[in-house]
Structure formats: structure tokens, C-alpha cells
Amino acid sequence: xxxxxxxxxxxxxxxxxxxxxxxxxxxxxxxxxxxxxxxxxxxxxxxxxxxxxxxxxxxxxxxxxxxxxxxxxxxxxxxxxxxxxxxxxxxxxxxxxxxxxxxxxxxxxxxxxxxxxxxxxxxxxxxxxxxxxxxxxxxxxxxxxxxxxxxxxxxxxxxxxxxxxxxxxxxxxxxxxxxxxxxxxxxxxx
Numbered sequence: 126x127x128x129x130x131x132x133x134x135x136x137x138x139x140x141x142x143x144x145x146x147x148x149x150x151x152x153x154x155x156x157x158x159x160x161x162x163x164x165x166x167x168x169x170x171x172x173x174x175x176x177x178x179x180x181x182x183x184x185x186x187x188x189x190x191x192x193x194x195x196x197x198x199x200x201x202x203x204x205x206x207x208x209x210x211x212x213x214x215x216x217x218x219x220x221x222x223x224x225x226x227x228x229x230x231x232x233x234x235x236x237x238x239x240x241x242x243x244x245x246x247x248x249x250x251x252x253x254x255x256x257x258x259x260x261x262x263x264x265x266x267x268x269x270x271x272x273x274x275x276x277x278x279x280x281x282x283x284x285x286x287x288x289x290x291x292x293x294x295x296x297x298x299x300x301x302x303x304x305x306x307x308x309x310x311x312x313x314x315x
Contacts, residue, residue: 148184151269156180158265161312165304166261172229176258179233182226183262186217186234214238215247233258237266240296252298260298264305267296283309 159180163173190213218235236250236259243251245263255263271286281289287306294302 147273147275148187151273152181152184154269154273155183155262155265158269158308159261161308162261162265162301162305165308166301168257172258175227175230176233176261178226179230179237179258179262180265182217182221182230183234183237183266184213184217185220186213186215189213189216189220211238211246229256229258232256233262235259237262239263241298242295245296255298257301260301264290264297264301267293268305268309 156177160173160177163176214235236255239245239250239255243249271281274280
């Protein structure tokens with residue numbers, strides 16, 4: 126345990142770092158928020174539940190990248206690191222495929238970094254091509270990521286998070302984003 130803490134503290138100046146505790150906290154926050162947003166959008170109860178599962182598991186592909194992320198020298202080439210981290214949604218999908226999860230859960234995880242304008246990854250899907258679960262997960266993942274401390278920055282306050290998200294509105298399905306705003310402004314989150 127002491128060895129793990131030492132390794133984590135040595136890498137705090139890195140852009141990307143895998144911290145299991147932080148990833149679990151993030152997964153729980155995303156899971157709760159996607160469930161509430163799916164309910165707000167009137168999705169069937171089964172899909173709301175499935176999205177809660179997808180929210181918890183959406184970054185599981187990072188486990189496959191853990192040795193790469195934590196094994197680098199202190200000043201890696203950020204672009205090279207990002208190339209590998211961008212594989213996490215595909216790796217997560219591949220890891221969970223065949224384990225009994227619904228296609229809805231799997232596709233939500235696979236496409237949760239697709240942007241509504243087509244600039245996301247892994248497939249550069251746009252608009253309605255992106256499954257609804259992934260569009261919901263996208264908004265909630267961004268909100269929770271910005272609302273939580275990271276190894277390279279402190280959490281932003283809710284007002285700043287909302288401003289940053291509005292600045293990047295092209296990334297989100299507007300109907301989903303408006304429902305998301307109703308959810309976050311009527312409940313305590315993150």
C-alpha cells in the first residue's frame with residue numbers, strides 16, 4: 126500500500142494518471158447522474174438501470190491501460206499518451222462483450238466519447254448516429270470529470286463547470302443537455 130502511494134505521489138505532475146479510488150468515485154457519480162438524467166428523459170426503467178450500470182463501468186477499459194499510464198516516465202509525450210487513453214472505450218467494450226451485458230450498456234460504453242458534431246472517438250459518429258445511452262453518458266461523464274479533482278488540477282465549481290460545458294455545447298445532444306440542466310439544477314450532485 127505504501128508503495129502504491131509513493132508511485133502515485135511521484136506522478137502527480139503527469140497529465141494522465143490511473144487512481145483506482147478516484148476512478149471508482151467518478152464511476153459512482155456518473156452512474157447516479159446518468160440514472161437521474163435517463164429518468165428525466167422518460168427512458169424505460171430497464172434502460173435507466175442499464176445506464177446506471179454503464180455509468181459505473183464506462184471507464185473500465187482504463188484498467189487495461191493502467192500499466193501504460195502509471196509506467197511512463199514523469200514527462201511523457203502527452204500526444205502519445207492520449208493516443209492510448211483514447212483506446213479505453215474500445216478496450217472496455219471488448220472486455221465486457223460476452224459477459225452478459227445488454228447491447229445498450231455495451232454501446233453506451235463504446236461510444237461515450239463521441240461528440241454530437243462528429244468530432245469524438247472512436248468512430249466519429251455524429252448526431253442521432255450516436256446511441257442515446259452514449260449521448261446521455263457523454264454529458265454526465267464530462268460534468269463529473271470537471272466537478273472532481275484530477276491529478277493535474279482541482280475540481281471546478283458547479284458554475285464554472287456549466288460555463289465550460291456550454292462553451293462546448295457542440296459536443297452534446299441539445300435535448301439531452303437541457304434535460305441534464307434540469308437535473309443538476311434540481312438536485313445535489315458531485
